[in-house]
Amino acid sequence: MRPVAAASDPTKHFFQPIIVCLTMASVALTLFVIWISLHDLSLMRAGREKFVGLDNYIRFLGDPRAMAALWRSVLFTTLATVIEIALGLAVVLFLDRDFAMKRLVRTLLLVPIIMTPVVVGLTWRFLFDPATGMANYLLSLGGISLVDWLGSPQIALFSVLIADIWQWTPFVILLVMAALESAPTDPLNAARVDGAREWQVTWYVLLPMLRRALAIVALIRAIDSIKAFDLFYIMTRGGPALSTETLNYYGYIVAFTNFDISYALAIAIILTVFTNVALLTMYSVLFPKTGDR
Amino acid sequence: MAQLSIRSVSKSYGAVQVLDDVSVEVEEGSFVVLLGPSGCGKSTLLHAVAGLNPIDSGTIVIGDRNVTNLPARDRDVAMVFQSYALYPTMTVAQNIAFPLKMRGLDRRTSDEKVAGVARLLQIEPLLARLPRELSGGQRQRVAIGRALVRDPRLFLFDEPLSNLDAALRTELRAEIKRLHQSIRRTMVYVTHDQTEALTLADKIVVLKAGRIEQTGTPLSLYDDPDNAFVAGFIGTPRMNFLKAVVVDDGKALTTGEARVDISHLKTKLENGKTVTLGIRPEHLDEKQGVALPLAVDVTERLGSTSYVHGALPSGETVVAERREDQPRFGETITLRFKPGLARVFDGDGNRIR
Numbered sequence: 078m079r080p081v082a083a084a085s086d087p088t089k090h091f092f093q094p095i096i097v098c099l100t101m102a103s104v105a106l107t108l109f110v111i112w113i114s115l116h117d118l119s120l121m122r123a124g125r126e127k128f129v130g131l132d133n134y135i136r137f138l139g140d141p142r143a144m145a146a147l148w149r150s151v152l153f154t155t156l157a158t159v160i161e162i163a164l165g166l167a168v169v170l171f172l173d174r175d176f177a178m179k180r181l182v183r184t185l186l187l188v189p190i191i192m193t194p195v196v197v198g199l200t201w202r203f204l205f206d207p208a209t210g211m212a213n214y215l216l217s218l219g220g221i222s223l224v225d226w227l228g229s230p231q232i233a234l235f236s237v238l239i240a241d242i243w244q245w246t247p248f249v250i251l252l253v254m255a256a257l258e259s260a261p262t263d264p265l266n267a268a269r270v271d272g273a274r275e276w277q278v279t280w281y282v283l284l285p286m287l288r289r290a291l292a293i294v295a296l297i298r299a300i301d302s303i304k305a306f307d308l309f310y311i312m313t314r315g316g317p318a319l320s321t322e323t324l325n326y327y328g329y330i331v332a333f334t335n336f337d338i339s340y341a342l343a344i345a346i347i348l349t350v351f352t353n354v355a356l357l358t359m360y361s362v363l364f365p366k367t368g369d370r
Numbered sequence: 371m372a373q374l375s376i377r378s379v380s381k382s383y384g385a386v387q388v389l390d391d392v393s394v395e396v397e398e399g400s401f402v403v404l405l406g407p408s409g410c411g412k413s414t415l416l417h418a419v420a421g422l423n424p425i426d427s428g429t430i431v432i433g434d435r436n437v438t439n440l441p442a443r444d445r446d447v448a449m450v451f452q453s454y455a456l457y458p459t460m461t462v463a464q465n466i467a468f469p470l471k472m473r474g475l476d477r478r479t480s481d482e483k484v485a486g487v488a489r490l491l492q493i494e495p496l497l498a499r500l501p502r503e504l505s506g507g508q509r510q511r512v513a514i515g516r517a518l519v520r521d522p523r524l525f526l527f528d529e530p531l532s533n534l535d536a537a538l539r540t541e542l543r544a545e546i547k548r549l550h551q552s553i554r555r556t557m558v559y560v561t562h563d564q565t566e567a568l569t570l571a572d573k574i575v576v577l578k579a580g581r582i583e584q585t586g587t588p589l590s591l592y593d594d595p596d597n598a599f600v601a602g603f604i605g606t607p608r609m610n611f612l613k614a615v616v617v618d619d620g621k622a623l624t625t626g627e628a629r630v631d632i633s634h635l636k637t638k639l640e641n642g643k644t645v646t647l648g649i650r651p652e653h654l655d656e657k658q659g660v661a662l663p664l665a666v667d668v669t670e671r672l673g674s675t676s677y678v679h680g681a682l683p684s685g686e687t688v689v690a691e692r693r694e695d696q697p698r699f700g701e702t703i704t705l706r707f708k709p710g711l712a713r714v715f716d717g718d719g720n721r722i723r
Contacts, residue, residue, distance in 0.1 A: 263455035266422050269442040270449045270526075271516070272472035281468070285459035 114343040120336035133343035142319065143344065146327040147351070153234065153323060154302040157241050162295050164242065165249025166287075169257055170279065172250075183254075186247040194244070198311030201240040202227065205312075230320035233313050237321055240308055245301070249294050256290030257283075292363035296356060303352050324348050373398040373556040374419065374524055379428030381414060381580075388414045389425070390580040396558060396573075401550050403567040404560045406577035407603070412560045415577070416528050419558065421445045433523055443472070445524075448517035452529040454509040456501035462512050463488075463497040469520040487515045490549075507538040514546070518553075527559040531566065543569060564604050568592070576600050598719035601648050607677055607689045609713075610654075614647040616640060623647060623714070626684045628660050631709045637722050645722065648713040651677060654690035654705040662705045664688055666697045678703070 114133055118126040137143050172182065189197070204211045205226035213223045226236040264286070268278045284291075306325055309315060315322035315330065322330070325348060332341030374396040381389040388411045396402045404412040417423035419430055421442035430438050437445045448469070456465050463484055470480040488494045491511045501509055510530055517525055527546070531539045547570055550557055561567055567574050568588045576583040576591065576599075584596040588604075595601035601609045614623040614630065620639040623630040625647055632639075639645065654662070664680040669692075676692045680703075690705050697703045714722040 261453065261455070263451045263453045264457050266417075266420075266442075267449065267451060267455035267513075267516075268457070268468070268472075269422065270420050270445075270447060271469035271520075272443040273468075274443065277472060282457050285457070288459070 110342050111346060114339055114346055116339050118339040120338060126339070129339075133340050134347070136340065137343060137347060142322075143324065143327060145319070146322050146324040147347075149234065149321070150303060150323040150325065150348075153238060153241075153305065154299055156238055157245070157302040157305075158295055158299045160238075160242055161246045161249050161298055162291060165246045165253055165294070166291065168246070168250050169253045170283075172254065173257060186250055189244045189247050190251075192244070194307035195311055197240060197244050198308050201236070201243070201308075202312050205236050227313055228317055230318045233317060233321045237308050237312050240312065241302070241305065244308075245298060249298065252294045253287060253290055256287050260286045289364075295363070296359065299356065299359065300352070303348070373400075373433060374558065375429075375431045376415070376419065377429040377431070379415065379418060379425050379430065381411075381418065381423070381425045388580050389418070392428075392577070392580070392582055394575050394582070394585070396556060399554045399556055400572040401557045401559065401570055402573045402575065403571035404558065404575050404577060405564060405567040405603070406562065406583075408562055409579075410577040411580040412562075412577050413528055416449075416526050416558065416560045419524075420447055420449050420526055446522050447524040447526055448520055448522040449526040449528065450510070450513045450517050450530045452532050454501070454506075454513045454533075456509055456512055456516075458501055460500075461497065462493065462499055462501070462504070465501065465512055466515045466519050469516060473520070483519050487519045490518070491515050506534050507542060510534065510542060514549070518549075523556070525555055525557040527557065529561055530559075532561070532563075539566075546570065564606065568604070574604075576603060595713065596721050598646060598648065598715040598721075601713060601715070601721075605650055607651050609648045609650050610686075610688045610690075611715075612647045612649070612682070612686055612688075613684070614645050614714075616643045616645060626662065626682055628662055630660050630712060632714060634710060635714065635722060639722065644717065646715040646717075646719070648715060649707050649711070651689045652691045653707050653711045654688070655693055656706040656708055659706040659708045662688070662707075664690065664703050664705050666699055666701045666703060669696050669698065671696055 115128060115130060116126045117129045117132070172179070203209075207213060207223065207225045207228060210226070212226060216223060224232060227233050260283070264282050265278050268282045273281065304325060305323065306329065309321055309323060309326050313321040315326050324344065328341050328344040328348065331337050331344060374394075376392060376394040376396075379389055379392045380387070392411075392415060394402070394404075394415075404415060406412045414423060418425045419432075421437065421440060421444075425438070428438070429436060432445060432447065457468060460468065466484045466487055467480050470483060475483075484497070485494075488497055491514060493508065493511050493515060496504060496508060496512070501512070504512065510533075513530070530546075531542055534542065543566055546559075550570075559566075559570060571588055573585065574588055574591055575585045578599055584591060584600045586594075591600055591604050595604065598611065602611070612625045614625040616622075616632075616639040617624050617629075619641060620635075621631065621633045623632055623645065630647065662682055664678065664682060666678055666680045667687075668679040670677045670679070676696050678690050678692050678697055679687065680690075681687050688705070716722055
C-alpha cells in the first residue's frame with residue numbers, strides 16, 4: 078500500500094505539468110522527424126516530396142560513405158573514451174598526494190575545459206600546421222621525420238583525437254578526483270595492514286570503490302564523443318578525403334550542403350538508435366543489477 | 371619477553387606534539403588498553419604500531435623484530451578499525467579472505483579458514499552479502515573475522531565499538547573478552563570508554579595529551595591512582611574532588627566543617643597547605659566515619675542502587691551512591707566516609723601517599 082503522504086503529495090502539481098509538456102514536446106518532435114524521414118523531402122525540390130516508406134533507411138545501408146562514417150564514429154568514441162578515462166585516472170592517482178603547488182596544478186587543469194571548442198580547434202590547427210606548427214618543430218628537435226597532421230587521411234582522425242583528449246581528460250580528472258576525495262581511507266589502511274602492496278591496494282580496494290564514478294564519467298564522455306562536431310568542423314571539416322567524417326558530421330553535410338532533409342533525418346534517427354543501444358549495453362555492463370545498487 | 375615494546379616514541383604534527391616520549395611494554399598473550407580522552411594520541415600510537423603512521427623518534431619492536439621502519443604489510447599485525455573499514459565492493463567472504471589472498475594462500479586452505487572464522491563469530495549466513503547489507507554489529511564482527519583469519523602476532527583494535535549502540539557494545543565487548551580468553555593472543559585496544567578499559571584489560575595505559583599518565587592493572591588504577599586525572603577519568607560516576615587544608619601538623623585535613631585524619635600518609639604535609647581530597651561516590655555511603663552534610667539536588671534511581679547529586683555547604687557539588695534510601699530534592703542528608711579510602715592530591719594534581 079502506498080503511504081498516505083505520497084498519495085496526496087501536493088508537490089506533484091508542480092512537476093507533473095512540466096513532465097507532461099516535456100514528454101509531449103519530445104514525442105511530437107520524434108514522431109515528426111520519423112514522419113519526414115519516411116518521405117523524400119529535399120530543399121532542392123521544394124513542394125514535390127512524397128511518401129517513400131523505408132527507402133531512406135535502405136539507402137543508408139547501401140551508402141558506403143555513411144557506413145564508413147558510422148565506423149569512424151565508433152572508432153573515435155571508443156578511443157576517446159578509453160584513453161581519456163585511463164589517462165584521467167592515472168593523473169588522479171598521481172595527484173593523490175601532497176606536493177607543493179597542488180592547488181595551482183588543479184587550477185591549471187581546468188583551463189582546457191573552460192576554453193571554447195573554437196579556440197581549442199584553432200589552437201590545435203596551428204600546432205599541427207605541417208610547416209609552421211609546434212608539433213612538427215618538436216619532432217624535428219628529436220630528429221623524427223615530419224608528419225602531415227591534418228593533411229594525411231591516415232593521421233587526421235588521430236590528430237583530432239589528440240585535441241579531444243587534451244580538452245576533455247581534465248573533466249575526467251575533476252570528477253574522479255571528487256570521487257576519490259569522498260571515498261573512505263580506512264579500507265586502504267586496512268588493506269595495507271592486511272598485507273597488500275601499494276599497487277594491490279589500488280587495484281583491489283581503491284579502483285573498485287571508484288568504479289561507479291568511472292562508469293558515469295565514461296558514459297558522459299562516450300555520449301559527448303558520439304556527438305562531437307565542433308572540433309571536426311574547425312580542424313578538418315571532415316577531410317582530408319572524408320577521412321575524419323563521422324556520422325554526426327555526415328548528417329550535417331547531407332542536411333546543409335546537399336539539402337537532403339529526409340535522408341539527414343534518417344541518419345539522425347539511426348545515430349540515435351545506435352547510440353542508445355550502445356549506451357544501454359554499456360550501462361548494463363557497468364551497473365549490473367545484482368551488483369552495486 | 372614482551373610481544374610488543376614501544377620505546378620512547380615521539381610524534382608531532384607541525385607544532386602539535388601528539389606523542390611525547392611514550393614507552394609501553396605489552397606481554398605475550400596479554401590484553402592492553404590504551405585509554406584516554408579524544409585527542410590524547412592513543413589512536414596515533416596504535417596507527418604507529420600498525421605502520422600506518424611514521425613516527426619522529428623512538429623504536430617499535432614486535433616479537434624480536436625492530437619494525438620501526440617496516441611498512442604495515444611486513445609487520446604481521448591485524449587491525450580492527452572504528453569505521454569497520456570493510457572493502458565495500460567485496461562480499462563478507464572475500465573481505466575475510468583478503469589477507470590470505472595477499473599472502474598467496476591457495477584457494478582451498480583459504481576457504482577452510484574463512485569458514486572456520488565465520489563459525490567462530492557466527493557470521494556464516496552472511497558470507498555472501500556485501501558490507502552495506504549488514505548492520506553495524508555484523509560489520510564489526512566481519513572486521514574482527516578479517517583480523518582473526520590470518521593468525522597474526524598482534525591484534526590492534528582502534529575504538530572498535532564506538533560506532534555501535536549501547537546494547538550491542540556490551541554484547542560485543544563480552545565477545546571480544548571471550549575471544550581473547552579462548553585464543554590467548556596479544557591484543558592492544560584503544561578506547562576512550564573507561565568501562566571498556568576496566569572490563570577488557572589486563573593492563574591499562576592512561577594517556578593524556580601525548581603522555582602516559584599511569585600504567586597498571588584496572589584495579590590498581592582504580593584503587594591507587596597516581597594523579598587526579600587518572601582518579602577522575604577512571605570510575606563512573608567520577609570521583610568527587612573537594613578543596614581541603616592541612617592542619618594539626620600534617621595529621622589532618624579540614625574540608626568545610628569536616629576534619630579528616632591523614633596520619634596514615636607517609637608524606638608529611640605543612641600546616642595551611644591547600645590540597646585536593648578525592649572520594650569516590652561509592653565510598654560516601656558508610657554508616658560511620660567523617661560526616662559531610664549534602665543538600666540533595668537530584669536522585670538518579672538505577673534500580674539496584676541510586677546516585678544522589680547535591681551540594682556541600684561550601685558550594686562544591688558531590689555525587690554519592692545510596693544503596694538503601696532515595697532522598698528527595700530539598701532534603702539534607704549526611705554522607706559518611708572512611709578517611710583511609712579518600713585520596714589526597716597536591717596543587718598540581720599529583721597523588722600524595
